Each structure stands twice: as C-alpha cells, then as structure tokens.
Amino acid sequence: MNYSQTPLRLAIRIALLPLALSISLGNAQAAEKKEVHDYFYYLGEMNKASTVMVIENNIVPKDLGKKIVSAVEQVIKDGDKPGAERPADYLDYEPLILKLAGPDGSRMHSGRSRQDILSTTRRLMQRERALNLLASMNQSRAAFLDLAQNHIDTIVPAYTNGVQAQPTTYAHYLLGFTSVFDRDTTRLQQAYARLNLSPLGSAALGTSSFPVDRKRLSDLLGFDAPVENSYDATQLAALDTGMELTGVCSSAAQTIGLMVQDMHIQYHQPYPWILIQEGHLTGTSSIMPQKRNPYVLNRLRLQASDIVGGAVTFEFEGHNVSPGMPDYKRDQVEKTLDQTTQAFDLLTDMLGNLIIDKNRALQEVDADYSTTTELADTLQRESDVPFRVGHHFASDLVSYGRQNKIKPADIPFDQVRVIYRKALQAFNLQGGQFPLTEARFRETLTAQNMVSASKGLGGPQRAEVERMLGAEKLRLKADQEWLNQQRQKLAQARIQLDSTFYALGH
Template identity: 40%
Template sequence: MPTRLWHAVILLAASALPAHAQQQALPKESVRDEFFWLGEINKASTVINTEQGLLDRMLAPKLAQGIAKVIAAGNQPGAKRPSTVITFEPLMIKEAGVEVTLIHAGRSSQDMHATYRAAILRDRMLTLADELNRTTRTMVELAATHRGTIVPNYTNGVAAQPNSYGHYLLGLAAGLDRDAQRIRETYARVDRSPMGTTVLNGTSWPLDRQRMADYLGFGALVDNAYDASQIAAADLPVETGGIVTGIALHIGGFIEDVMTQYAQSRPWILLREGGGNTYVSSAMPQKRNPGLLNGTREEASTALSLAMGPIFKAHNIPPGMPDAKDAKANSAMIDSAAKTLQGLDRILKALVIDPDRALEELNSDWTASQELADVLMRQYKLPFRAGHHFASEVVDYAKDKGIKPTDFPYAQAQAIYRKAAVEMSLPVAELPMSEAEFRATLDPVAIVKNRATSGGPQPAEMDRMLAGAKQRLDQQDAWIKDRRTRIATALAKLDADFGKLAKSAE
C-alpha cells in the first residue's frame, strides 16, 4: 500500500511514536467531524469483528485497506467528507468491493450517527470547558489584583454598598464555576457509547459493545438500546443548551454592569482604548464606543438563541426523530458560547479601573448608610428598623441639602436622631455614637475591611476564596487533560491495531 495513504490516516507511523507524539499526531477536536468518526467506527468494526470471528480473517486485510483509502481520500485538501452512513458506504464499496459491507453486521445508521453525534458533542464540550477555565482564571487573577480596590456595587441599577472589586469578581467566578460543574456532570452522560444498539432493541449479532466503546474513547455504554439513539441523542443537546445558556447569562450580566459606566461623564471603569477594544464615533469626535463590549454581548445573545434551538426542535415530536440531533447545529451552539468566553477574556484583560474615582463616587453618595443602622444595633442594641429610620432621615436631609457623607454635620445627625427617637419611641434620646465613630462608620474602606461574614470581602476571607478558586481551576484543568488523554490514547490504540490488520495483506 502507498506510504502516503498510511500518513493520511495515521496508522503504522503513529503507532511507532511515543505516547505524547501520538496524541499530537491525531486530529484535533475541531476537525473530528462526522466523516472522521465514521472512519473510526468502520476501523473499529473491522478489527473487533475479525478478532471475534464475525469477519473472515483472510478477507479483513483487503477490507481494511479499502477503508484506509476512503479515509485518506477524504483527508485531502478540499476533498468531500461524507457525513452519513449511506454516503460513506458507497466509497468503501468502490475501494474494497461489496464484501466490505460485511462489517455492517449488527449496525445501523441509527447507532452509528448517534455515536458520532455523542463523540462530536463530547469534543466540543471539552473545548468549551477549556475556554471557560481559561477565562475564569483570568477573572480570578484580576480579582487577586483588585482585592483591595473599593468600588460601588449596584442593586436595581442604583449604587447600593461599597465592596472590594476583587470580591465582586469572585462572585462572578463562582457562577462560572457552576457552569464548569454542569459541563463535568453533562459530559459524564454524553461520554457513553451508543454503538452496537442498532436501531431500537439491539441485534442478534454478538457484538462486543465495550470493546467498541474503548476504541472510541468512551467512558461507558448507553445502557438501554432504545434510549441510545431514540431518547438520549435528543435530550443531551437540550441539556448542553442549558450550560450554554448559563454561560451566556453570566457573561451578559457582567457586560451590562460595565456598560452602565459608559453613560457616566466620569466612569470609574472603562476599556483600554485601542487594540479593537473601542472605536471612534463617525459623527461625534468625543465618543469612544465600547466595541468589544458590544460585540461580546451580541455573541452572548447569539449563543442564547442557538441554545433554545434544541428545545424547540425536540418539542412535540415522537421519540427518535432527528430534529434536535444535528451535530453541526449543536456544535455551532457550543462554539458560540466558546467565542463569547474568548470575548470576555479580552474584556477582562482590557479593563482600566480608577480606584480614586470609585472611592469618590462612594463618598459622593450614601452607600455606607446601612452601616449606621448595623453599628447602632450591634454596639448599642438599637432595633434595626429604628436605626434604619434614623439613617434614612440622615440621607433624606443630606440629599435635600446636597451634603456628601464626608461633610455631614455631626450636630445635624444628633438633631435627626432626637427626632427619630421620639418617632420610634426609643428609650435613648441622644445619638450614642461619638463624632469619630459616626464618621468612621461612613468610611467605605473601613466597612469592607471590617466585614465579619464568611464569604465576605475582608482580607482573610479573600485569601481563602482566592485559594479555593485557584484550586478548583487547577482541578478542572486536570479533568480536561485526563479526558482528552483518554480519547487520544484510545484512538491511537485503534490506529495501531487497524494498521496491523491492513498491513497483514501486504
């Protein structure tokens, strides 16, 4: 057989390489399409059925060479790569004769297509997991950098409380970590081989399903033959769509948080200009539009719309219909989420945060006012609602008079407290806080530093949560590497065994 054919399908040459080189020689996840997996299934069927005595050992090498020629031809630049059993099989017949269909014992396009769909979905999920982990690591590293940067946090679009920007980012990273958990959980259900189940209830041929699963790198078998191509093949894309939805929502929410700053005349967070992050308005010279934010948000919206596809396609149809199973559509859905994550990674690396401006915004509003009620209750046993009433009256007075927290007259605070004490029937008529304590209570930096809540932004808790986040990222990296290694090792083993079978005819 010509040497170029063996190079094309990576047979004997790959088997002679060290393990790490074999993995590098195998096709990347992004090019392992339907044609690739149909080739792998045909190779595995030929090897397994020959060893089990289901295929004539004298005929098998000729069939293997014919299959190798089909794969080699499909791997040529610009060549057609059939994506269905009924378009792949005529090419094998042309190269090896009609006898090649003997390898079709106990098989159907149903279980073969279900198998390549699961394999492609599995590959795409690992790519998505990789992008998610890379972007989350960027976010956690940024959180470590800004663990002591105090900024406003917002609820209902209104500045609400001071917080560490690092703490805020770790909150977002926690959401992305749940997305990573969902990928691992769903992957375990996707990583099951349907091969050997035929159409609905199996076959009378004694096929070795486990050997097939091992060759294709699957971690387990789909247990029920009816489930394999009728149920699981449709509901797993829907489950994957849920993961894509979660990722897109998390990213979209963060982008909108940054976008609101662009409506301010003096924002405390922006994108660094240049490098495709922003662009100049065609009409208004002063404008620097956040193109990277807009583009990534649009990609998140695209991912969301594609994630709805499997749901609507699987809706109101009997089991087994192909609507929700399309590998290309489901791959596009996952790829869109991965592209959105790439955009988020760029955004995180392009953020410019002005700590002084953030602190100025905090001190220009009354985001620390809740702390007045908390301190009065914690230190002086004042009922929270009474302290809240006092703080609210202080804020109303300050906003009416245009007074900032740092400038609020202590005497006026005392007067407001006396009035509130009467209104709330408090036993203590005088404000129990000294002027120094009153002013310290309104300090945003002190508020964040003095938090005592587990999971809060205080330094000790930030250290703990940062360490935990980094550990989870390392564990996820190891998980991705382990799954990829298992698939690559299995495919390398299949190539080696198939190569020996084909070579035996020479």
Template identity: 40%
Template sequence: MPRTPLCLAAPLLVASMLCAQAQQPAPAKEPARDEFFWLGEINKASTVINAEQGLLDRALAPKLAKGIAKVIEAGNQPGARRPTTVITFEPLMIKEAGVEVTLIHAGRSSQDMHATYRAAILRDRLLALADQLNRTTRTMVELAATHRDTIVPNYTNGVAAQPNSYGHYLLGVAAGLERDAQRIREIYARVDRSPMGTTVLNGTSWPLDRRRMADYLGFAALVDNAYDASQIAAADLPVEAGSIVTALALHVGGFIEDVMTQYAQSRPWILLREGGGNTYVSSAMPQKRNPGLLNGTREDASTALTLAMGPVFKAHNIPPGMPDAKDAKANSAMIDSAARSLQGLDRILKALVIDPERALEELNSDWTASQELADLLMRKYRLPFRAGHHFASEIVDYAKVNNIRPTDFPYTQAQAIYRKAATEMGLPAAELPMSEAEFRSTLDPVAIIRNRATSGGPQPAEMDRMLAEAKQRLDRQDAWIGNRREAITAALAKLDADFGKLAKGAD
C-alpha cells in the same frame, strides 16, 4: 530605495534562518473530528473487533481494512469530499474494497452509528468549551487578585447600593462560571457513553462486543438501554447542552451590562483601554469612544442564547427518534457560540481599566455606607435595627435635600436627627451613642469592607481564602480536561495501531 524581500534585506545569519524556516514544510494538519472522521473510526473499529471475534472472515479483513484506509486517506486531502452519513460513506468503501466490505455492517445501523458520532462530536465540543471557560475564569480570578483591595460601588435595582471590593465582585461572577463548569462536567459524564451496538432501538442478534467498541472510540461507558441510545438521549442531550450555553451567555451578558452602566456616566470609574479593537471613535461625534468590544461580545452572547433555544424547539412535540434536534453541525455551532462569547469576555477582562480614586469618589458622593449606621447601632448599642434604619434613612433624606456628602455631614445634625428618630420609633429620648469619630468611620467605605466578619465577605482574610480555592478549582478543571482529552487520544491511537496491523495483512 526599492523594497527588497526579507531574506535579502536581513543580515546574512538572520536571513538564512528566516529563509530556512520559510522553506520548511508546514506540519500536517490533523483531520477534523467531524462526522466523516468518526464514521471512519467506527468502521475501523468494527473491522478489527469483528475479525478478532469471528464475526468477520479474518482472511478477508485485511483487504477490507485497506479499502477503508483508502477512503479515509482520500477524505483527508485538502478540499476533498467528506460524507457525513452512513449511506453516503458506504459507497466509497464498496468502490475501494468491494461489496464484501458491507460484511462489517453486522448488527449496525445508521441509527446507532449516527448517535455515536453525534455523542463523540458533542463530547469534543464540550471539552473545547470547558477549556475556554477555564481560561476566561482564570483571567477573572487573576484580575480579582489584582483588585483584592480596590473598593468600588456595587449596584442593586440599577442603583448604587453598597461598597465592595472589586475583587470580591469578580469572584462572585467567577462563582457563577464555576457552576457552569460543574454543569459541563456533569453533562460530559452523560455524553461520554457509547451508543454503538444498540442498532436501531432494541439491539441485535449479533453478539457484538459493545465494551470493546466503546474503548476504541474513547468512551468511558455504554448507553445502557438500546431504545434510549438513539431515540431519547440523542435528542435530550443537545437540549441539556443548550441550557449550559444559556447559563454561560447570561453570565457574560450580565457582566457586560454592569460595565456598560458606567459608559453612560461622564466620568466612569471603569472603562475599556483604548486601542486594540476595544473601542472606536464615533463617525460623527469626536468625543465619543464607543465600546465596540463590549457590544460585539454582548452580541455573541445573544447569538448563543438564540442558538441554545434551537434544540428545545426542534425536540418539541415530535415522537422519539426524529432527527430534528440531533444535527451535529447545528449543536456544535451552538456550543462554539458560547465559547466565542467567553473569548470576548476574556478580552474584556484584560482590557478593563479601573480608577480606584474615581470609584471611591463615587462612593463618598452617595450614601452607600448608610446601612452600616443601622448595623453598628444594633450590634454595639443594642438599638433595634428598624429604629437604626429609620435614623439612617432620615440622615440620607436630610443630606439629599441639602446636598451634603457623607464626609461632610454635620455631627450636630446627626445628633438632632437621632433624638427625633428615637421619639418617632417609640423609644425613650436619648443622645446618639456614637462619638463623632465613630460616626465618621462608620461611613468610611474602606473601613466597612475591612470590618466585614462573615465567611464569604470581602475582608482580606476571606478574599485570600476564596482566591486560593478558586485557583485550586481551576487547576482541577484543567486536569480534568486534560485527562479526558488524553483518554480519547490514547483510545484512538490504540485503534489506529490495531487497524494498521490488520491493513498490513493485505500487502
């Protein structure tokens, strides 16, 4: 039977709905907030403000506004040219409104206009990065809640070190991501300052209303010093953004390498769920399931690190004011690369498969609980820590030579080792003060986690507290992002309304 179009093959009601949806015009796409967009907004704002303040003939302003509106409308058409500099944007305005349109250029320069659109674009990209960071961190915190009581090995120096809750481990990684979120909020306050009105480097004799311009463009404050605006801040802020990208990429890469360590084992306790592009089969070896998602995300993080170095080298050994480190497209690509690595990390977190029994088996196959022997002997029986450490170390040495697991270690042998260790440490000969039951419970990874007492540990009460606080921080960060975006949207809407009224005066 030949295949038929969906509208014909579906039942009548469903088909009519699908066909009606197919015939609906696609919603108008918002213009990209690129250099062209912000040059248009700056020109709109200059026209409105200067006309109201008498710096521009009010009778001429509507004609100029209408010409500027035509340039913006033309640039917003699919595939249209969107100039990215003042000197390439201005001829289009002259063509539509005449040379008189350059009267809006009072007290302006490409220096402060370009510094302004760079700040506005950087501001948008930082908010997008903050949004993705919060999404990824929320996924991590939710996974931490799921694995609040999952006990796994943690590693130091590449060697299994101590048991821990996997949820506690994830909250530790999330704490690093929270610092990245703090850094974004901090740099945002420095980026969210309008350079407009500073002209080249020392202001202008025109009495420009810089505050009004900042309000129209959605900036919270002004760059105070006119020299700083386009000569210093415009170069050092991308470098600071690069440091945030670097920190994020390091956090992503470190987490991936932790997971990758398990892929070297024949029986890992953590893997990626197969399918969905997470893994792929080796072209030559049928048994292999290569962790493509881990590899790809690590590559994204490495790319982000590479791009983050760009502003540093570009800003290095040049006099103030040079454009090398200021390129909006390059700096946007740098920040977007960090967002892509975070998207990959989010996918990884959602694809992880943890095997708690296998993790516990690995813990019990090694001596990751041995420090607890020394701690308990000091805490409960007042044995000097170094003496208890020596005893535990001798236990481990004997066990490894004789291939004995912690769960199988003979209590009588432990007693003999204790007597020997006490003598070697210069202590009076004594019997091991721990009963056999206490000796075995001290080596229980689950009991170790449950009995932790310090704040910030993996014990259930502390996990509940940290999980609740992490979720609250994420909610506050979501609110912060939303408030900043709403402030910019409201400011631009106000500018659109006021500019629209002015342009209508030409009809």
C-alpha cells in the same frame, strides 16, 4: 499504498506509537488546543473501530478484513486531500469503500445502522466541543482570578434594583462570578459523564443478530461505556443529553450577560471607573469623534443572546416530536457549544484589557449613601440602639443629605444630632445625645470601614476574599487536571485504535 503491502512501514509506525502517544498527551494538556472535527473524520474513526470489532469477533474473515482496512484507510486519505469531498452521510460514504473493496466491503457495516452511526457521531462531536468549552471556561476563570488578585482592596460600588446599594471590593465582585462559573463547570463535567457513552452497535434501535461487541466499540472510540438500552441509545438519549448541554451553555451565557450589563451601565457615565483598553475590543464612531465604543460588550451581549436562543431552539426542535424523527438529532447542540466557547474566549480577552480606576470607583461610592447600613449596625453594636431605630435615623440622614445635595462626609455634625433626636421621637424614645463621637461617625460612613468591618462568611473583607481566592485557585487546578485527564484518555484511545486497526491490515 496500504499497510498490508508494506510490513516495514507498519513496523515503523507501531514502533513510533509511544512517541506519538507522548506528543498527543502533551497536546492534550495544552488548554489552547481546541480541535473541531467534522462528520467525515468521525465516520472514518467509527469505520476503523467497526472494522476492528468485526474482525476480532469473526464477523469478517481476517483476509477480507485486511482488504477492508486498506479501503477504509484509503478513503480517509482521499478525503484529507485539499479540496476533496468529505461525505457526511454514510450512504454517500459507503460507495467509496465499495469502490475499493467491492461488495464485501459492506460487511464492515454489519450490525450497524445510520441511526446508531448518527447518534454516535453526535456524541463524538459534542464530546469534543464540551471539552473545548471546559478549556475556555478554565482560561476565563483563571483570568478572573488574576484580576481579582490585583484588586483585593479596590473598593467599588455594588447595585441592587438598579441603584447603588453597598460598597464591596472588585475582587469580591469577581469571585462572585467565578462561583457561578465553578458551578457551570461542575454541571458540564457531570453532563460529560452522561454524554461520553457509546450508541454504536445498537443498529436502528434493537441491535442485530450479529455478535456485535458494543463494549469493544465503546473502548476503541474512547467512550466510558455503551448506552445500555439500544432504543434509548438511538432514539431517545440525543434529546435529554442535548438539553443538558445546551442548558449549561444557557446558564453560563446568562451570567456573562449579567456582567456585560453591569459594565455597560458604567459606560453610560461621563467618567466610568471601569474602561476597556482602546484597541481591538473598542471602536470609534463615523461621526462623533469623542466616542470610544465598547464593541466587545456588544459582541458578548449578542453572543450570550445567541447562546440562550440556541438552547431554546434545540428545546423546541425536540418538543412534541415522536421518537425516531431527526428534529433533535441535528447540529444545534454543537453550534451552541461552539458559540459558548467563543463567548468565553472573548470574555477572557476582555478581562485582560480592563482598566480599573480605583480612585474614580471610590469617588462614586463616596458620592452616595451606600455605607449607611453600617452606621445603623454600628449604633446597635456599640451603643445598643435597636437596629430599626438606627435604620430610621440613617434613612432620615440620607434624605437630608440628598435634599441638600451634600455628600455623606460633608453633613454637619450638629445636624446629625438633630436628625437622631427626631428619629428617637418617632419611636417614642426619650433621651439622648447622639452616642457616637464625630470622628467615629465620620469613620463609620467610609467605604473602607464598612468593607473591613464585614465579618460574615464570604464577605468582602480582605481575609475572606483571600481565603475564597485561594479556594477558587484550588478548584480551578482540579478542574484543569480533570480536563487533562479526559483529553489524555481520548488521545490514548485514538492511538490504540490506530495501532490495532493498522496492525490488522498487516
């Protein structure tokens, strides 16, 4: 049954459009909704848009247009049946329309080619996946911020060159990662603006003699505008837009990999300060009963490697290939976008299952000498000792403590005075007594003191962390609103396309 035979059914459908729009917009705002459609679906959407355009521009008479509307609708319905074939190639798809509408059904294809159809399909599929990725990135960033909120004062060790460097807070550490993912989000939003342009109506590469309204096709499919140059639209743009999208994915995957590696280092220790809750993200050994393997870290690391590999694969597919070849028009970009979305979903799951042992983290900091930078700073700031002299003294203090297997808090104060005098002599300086009291010296070497003493922009001190946390929340909210707006726009375009298409069949 088709709409041209059932005016009542059409009237009911159009009357319900405002409700359908409301439902669709509500769904568009649900971050967890991540639809992924196939080639067949988007061939159907393009056929709807093309049918509308050729009828509106008198390329196809209205009476014949009704017949084409009916055929396009029926092919979509048949393909949606369980187990039905869903052709991805237009040369396999068109015979289904001709079977219902006869040879005149091919007039819907006026001014089109498989070249612009494929280029448009790529963009439609990548557009959908880019928004899905942004939704997963937003969810992950929210999880980072929730975790940071709970660990503003949790002191943890930070590392450079693979060894403990300075203490920071876990919130400060997490906000560092959200800063990177903020940039990746911005990059993807900017890439989306260049992606969301329509090649449809460009034909093979030079348009056609039919009065094809490319702007109308663009609007019907929810694009922001057409790709202006038709040669670019069908033969060139798929490469650079794909490079941009996979590049963002690769960047994000590299950062995920950094965090995974950092966490894995802790898992090398007998008593890590960070653990993953036992359950679906961990596993046991088939022979060693003590093992609690952090499988999620393995999965994330491998996923990140696959994403980087996928980006490189796409780059090589397009490298040294003449325009018009299919190498860079395949589905590698979609695969990489999907993998990155899955990686962020897994990362979000992991963040919700972390166990942070604050006392153990502080013990690890206190067991080493990562606060001695602040000792040198304090000597300069409070006692006018040149930084390099204070640094030399602090370094000698570390050497003494490590040689004697003494923690910073346990170094005898009389030995501190001896080491300080020797440091002065190394710079041919005379004098003196070590300028700090023992109480001040001990306080200076505590991680809590070093963190709270930080005054620089973006440092780990509570005031700065709280400021950055608030700013990150505002940025996340803005990005969530941006995503909702894009999804709402596409939902409105889909409903408008259906409304116009089915009305033409009446």
